[in-house]
Each structure stands twice: as C-alpha cells, then as structure tokens.
Amino acid sequence: MSEPLSTSLPQVTFYTKAGCHLCEQAREMLDNIAAEIDYELTEIDIRSDPALFEQYRYRIPVIIINTTYVVEGRIEYSQEPDLRKGMGM
Numbered sequence: 001m002s003e004p005l006s007t008s009l010p011q012v013t014f015y016t017k018a019g020c021h022l023c024e025q026a027r028e029m030l031d032n033i034a035a036e037i038d039y040e041l042t043e044i045d046i047r048s049d050p051a052l053f054e055q056y057r058y059r060i061p062v063i064i065i066n067t068t069y070v071v072e073g074r075i076e077y078s079q080e081p082d083l084r085k086g087m088g089m
Contacts, residue, residue: 010039010087015062017046026061026075029083037087039065 014030016023030041046052046060056062062072065086071079 010037011066012039012041012087013062013064014041014043015046015052015056015060015064016043017060020060022074023061026063026071029075029077029080030063033080033083033087037084039087 012030014027016027027043033039034041044052046056059072061075063070063075063083065083068086070082070086
C-alpha cells in the first residue's frame, strides 16, 4: 500500500518592513515566482514585535522556506534559483 502524496504548499516567511527598498525588490522576486508555483506566503513586518526588530533589523529582507533559512539582505536575481529549489521547483 502506497502512502498518499503530500499536497501541502511550500510555506514562505518573508521578514520585511515598510520603506525598505531591498524588501521591495525581494517581494517582486517572490511575485515572479508566484506566477509559476503556488506557495503560502506569510509576510511579517519586523516593526510589529520588538524582538523581531532586534533579530532582523540589519538582515532584512529575510526569506525562509519551510522553516529553512534561504536568503537574506541584498537578494540578487541570481539567487532566484535557490528560492525556486526551496519551493520544490
């Protein structure tokens, strides 16, 4: 008897804040990927929690896929394959 295939979507967590141009660029990249693959996106403004702000303020944007760190800081389009790989593409 075979096990059922998992149909769960990749879980993407995007740490960001308003006015961050690097975050805007990373979000565009995520939007481009969303045109090709479905995923669950949780976008978190680090200013909503002082602990998150301290943890990520010098690192944003940060993209985590399925609880595994993927990329942070200045995210280049050359890193898009890493994001796609993390999402199962």
